[in-house]
Amino acid sequence: MRLWGGRFAKKPDELAHQFTTSLPFDRRLVEHDIAGSIAHARMLGRCEIITADEARQLEAGLERVRAGLSSGELRLDPASEDIHTEIERLLGEQVGALAGKLHTARSRNDQVALDLRLFLREEIDSLRQGIASLQKALVDAAEGNMDAVLPGYTHLQRAQPVLLAHHLLAYFSMFQRDRERLGDCRKRVNVCPLGAAALAGTSFPVDPSFVAEQLGFDGVFANSMDAVSDRDFVLEFLAHAATGMVHVSQLCAELVLWSSAEFGFVRLADAWCTGSSIMPQKRNPDIAELARGKAGRVFGGLVGMLAVAKGLTLSYNRDYQEDKEAVFDAVDTLSGAVEVLREMISTAAFQRERMAEALEQGFLTATEVAGYLVRRGLAFREAHGIVGQVVRYCEKQGTTMEDLTIEEWRSFSREFGPDITECISPRGAVEAKASPGGTAPERVQEQIAAARKLLKE
Ligand code: ARG
Numbered sequence: 001m002r003l004w005g006g007r008f009a010k011k012p013d014e015l016a017h018q019f020t021t022s023l024p025f026d027r028r029l030v031e032h033d034i035a036g037s038i039a040h041a042r043m044l045g046r047c048e049i050i051t052a053d054e055a056r057q058l059e060a061g062l063e064r065v066r067a068g069l070s071s072g073e074l075r076l077d078p079a080s081e082d083i084h085t086e087i088e089r090l091l092g093e094q095v096g097a098l099a100g101k102l103h104t105a106r107s108r109n110d111q112v113a114l115d116l117r118l119f120l121r122e123e124i125d126s127l128r129q130g131i132a133s134l135q136k137a138l139v140d141a142a143e144g145n146m147d148a149v150l151p152g153y154t155h156l157q158r159a160q161p162v163l164l165a166h167h168l169l170a171y172f173s174m175f176q177r178d179r180e181r182l183g184d185c186r187k188r189v190n191v192c193p194l195g196a197a198a199l200a201g202t203s204f205p206v207d208p209s210f211v212a213e214q215l216g217f218d219g220v221f222a223n224s225m226d227a228v229s230d231r232d233f234v235l236e237f238l239a240h241a242a243t244g245m246v247h248v249s250q251l252c253a254e255l256v257l258w259s260s261a262e263f264g265f266v267r268l269a270d271a272w273c274t275g276s277s278i279m280p281q282k283r284n285p286d287i288a289e290l291a292r293g294k295a296g297r298v299f300g301g302l303v304g305m306l307a308v309a310k311g312l313t314l315s316y317n318r319d320y321q322e323d324k325e326a327v328f329d330a331v332d333t334l335s336g337a338v339e340v341l342r343e344m345i346s347t348a349a350f351q352r353e354r355m356a357e358a359l360e361q362g363f364l365t366a367t368e369v370a371g372y373l374v375r376r377g378l379a380f381r382e383a384h385g386i387v388g389q390v391v392r393y394c395e396k397q398g399t400t401m402e403d404l405t406i407e408e409w410r411s412f413s414r415e416f417g418p419d420i421t422e423c424i425s426p427r428g429a430v431e432a433k434a435s436p437g438g439t440a441p442e443r444v445q446e447q448i449a450a451a452r453k454l455l456k457e
Contacts, residue, residue, distance in 0.1 A: 158362035196227035
């Protein structure tokens with residue numbers, strides 16, 4: 001069945017059909033297509049474009065199609081061009097010629113935009129829940145490891161001691177913004193395009209607000225040409241999904257690095273590692289690697305859709321059909337990655353002894369020593385220079401700052417006193433970082449409390 005055979009003497013070439021059909025993927029919109037059609041049928045009846053009885057029959061027929069498809073009694077025919085055609089065909093089997101009235105005052109152009117918006121709205125809601133449950137796993141891990149201190153890095157060089165909880169909560173913040181961005185994007189997704197018809201609106205007395213209300217939209221389109229060709233909501237979603245995957249990839253990269261023998265900061269659960277087919281000893285973080293790798297396809301979807309939309313003239317062009325696979329793939333990839341990451345984090349065993357060992361080398365508290373001198377009146381720049389000499393001295397001697405005698409300290413500055421030893425302990429350094437948002441335990445506890453509050457909202 002085709003929705004447009006009348007003016008053609010011949011059927012489309014089979015190859016052309018194969019090339020253009022969207023049914024293999026837009027079948028995923030089946031529920032949304034039916035829901036949209038029911039709302040449209042009700043509106044047609046209410047606005048007396050069809051009779052109330054016809055509207056009721058159409059709705060009942062669509063309900064039967066829905067039930068038949070979900071029970072398996074009805075099947076989609078791959079010969080159809082798209083899900084919209086196919087639902088109308090199945091409706092015809094239920095209600096006969098009356099099915100032909102459903103498309104009054106509607107085009108597939110506004111219909112497909114509607115379906116995709118309905119789909120995305122639902123998926124955004126479940127993605128946001130998925131991200132929240134990953135965030136919860138991060139807060140739980142932070143709270144359960146408040147005594148773990150590890151090197152914080154810049155340039156992947158040991159920099160300053162930080163609480164593991166602080167490190168994990170940095171990811172909480174990233175995912176919080178991802179969740180907020182998706183929520184913000186949802187506002188622009190949740191605008192109803194139905195009633196734009198092909199591009200110009202319709203001469204039938206439709207009520208787009210009624211349809212919008214039926215389907216839970218916050219508003220209706222302002223311009224019919226924009227309504228059928230706007231794919232900003234797709235671009236926006238893909239950009240936010242891509243940003244989410246950046247964060248996923250970063251956390252996964254840490255798990256991969258930290259689970260190496262060189263770092264040893266984390267031991268991933270057996271269930272979240274795989275073995276090697278040749279090396280019996282291996283325990284590979286494949287799942288984390290793959291989640292990291294899958295960021296690439298989401299970026300690809302975004303760049304692909306930008307390229308599809310760029311330079312397109314108004315209004316609907318078939319090019320837009322390309323939007324669906326990019327959206328589906330981004331939704332599946334992000335939701336899958338977030339879920340596995342949540343499980344990996346909640347089953348990971350953080351290795352605080354290895355973290356403590358890593359704090360012994362690398363002069364991580366050198367900044368603290370400079371601070372010590374500053375509190376005794378030296379300019380920071382001068383203090384920085386003195387501590388630099390201390391570090392150079394230790395390196396030459398092959399010792400650490402902990403090994404220095406008070407006489408050695410005082411040879412660099414008369415300001416050093418015996419309390420310098422407290423200042424160079426990693427735990428002391430962490431406790432001293434009590435500035436707002438810093439790594440001191442009380443500041444981190446505040447972050448945990450704030451995070452828990454955000455998760456409750
Ligand atoms: N499969 C099409 C899409 O995904 C549906 C809209 C087709 N509209 C048209 N005028 N050919 O965009």
